[in-house]
Amino acid sequence: MALTVLPITVATAANPVFLPDIAPLSAFPDPSHATRREGVFLPPETVRLLTPGMTRRQVYALLGAPHFHEGFFGVRRWNYILNFYTGSGTTYRICRLQLRWDRRTRLEGVAWSAEDCRAAVWPVAGKVEVAAPLPQPAPPFQSPPIPSASIYFDFARADLGEAARRTLMAFAASVAGSGRSLSIIGYTDSAGPDAYNDRLSLMRADAVARNLVLLGVPVARLQISGAGERSPALKTADGLAEPLNRRTVVTIMSN
Template identity: 60%
Template sequence: MLAWASRSEPRRHAAVLALLLCMSPAGAAGPVFLPDIAPSSEFPDPGRATRREGVFLPPETPRLLTPGMTKRQVYALLGVPHFREGLIGERQWDYILDFYTGSGTEYRVCRLQLRWDRKMRLEKLAWSDSECRDMVYRPAPVREVAVDPKPMVAASRELALTLYFDFDKAEVREEGRRDLTAFIEANRRQRLSVTGFTDSVGQEAYNDRLSLMRADAVAGILVAMGVPLPDLQVSGAGERSPARRPEHVPDDPLNRRVVVRVMPGG
């Protein structure tokens, strides 16, 4: 069911929008996990909500939710739950989230439910319907590529750029921006994959989220440089697939990176 928003522009999450440079999940690869769809009977009565009108969010914000996060981390992203569900001891949080559809001021009202384990870590996410979930976790568009029937004489050289990050940070360094500029100038009109990685310090769920934040930061710069969103596939690999094995150096700076690759057939 679609509703109509007020003419006034929602500003609460303007900082998030600016950070992500309006990055859309339409150009992103599939997430590390996919939340469930819960029946309407599992959601509380909207009439009992403390914020019945919901809250406007860019879809990129709930996309950062990852199992294993703490309540304070979730609170920093989504704010207080909308059904008087407490910070301490409560095992379920419920939200009413509003997402613009891209058609004028039209928006969709969605319901999100979070479940916590005994250690009060995020255990399960569930959306009210598949359309709401797809607005956040929309898969990358599938493109048909013509296949040359002639056998390949030699494999083409992989074109890739690696950007490195400071510990526990997702900001792109100034030299990284310069490298991106040169890389894009040499590879105009190419489809690109943008994959984020972390070192092995910290919990795996946190590293998954951090790697995706790094990839989103790089993708945002690429969009600002004129790369079309459909030509980007963005994903986070966390601490998996390290550039250098972390047995002796868990915080190896070579593993804190984002790799931008020209995709085959681009």
């Protein structure tokens, strides 16, 4: 299948709140007068935090002292020499950054010495080629679960307790109006003789069927059987009275 490539516009970095200016080199002081002529390496993410309205103390904590003989008070500009790696080995570009302060000594403007310096910190959004996602195959069909209910009984008993009646009422309500037949199979644990368990399992299935009829399910839709101690819900040693095996399972049948 051919891969479709669509041109879409994405930003290569978070859009800044503002975009700094580009100023001519004449606007910057002579690099030979810098207190640190070699400049300093800073992560672009750090410089990107500069925002108009910041105080000098906040900028100082972010970038450090300016690289020229510029004091903390009574000046309107701070100048920095910043180095940014180009991504090609140890090669880096030298950039000039100028911060401009208003009368309240709040940052009001930022200027770079070149476009590539600004782009190193605030990449310009542009068009890039992005492969369109391949169509995904449809998930395999899964049949919906078959509604069923398990009604549990006390040892050697075939009558329904209150919890069993509530379970059966909820099941009857969920299948009401479906018109489908119901399979009712009684089971026992492995305690007692086989013949006794076969008879007891059928009695349990019959008890569930009679309650379903009282709940409005037509008797013609019910198929009743007993499985004795065969097909236990939890396999146990012979003669063990396991409560999970003393049950009747009601299942809605397919057409």
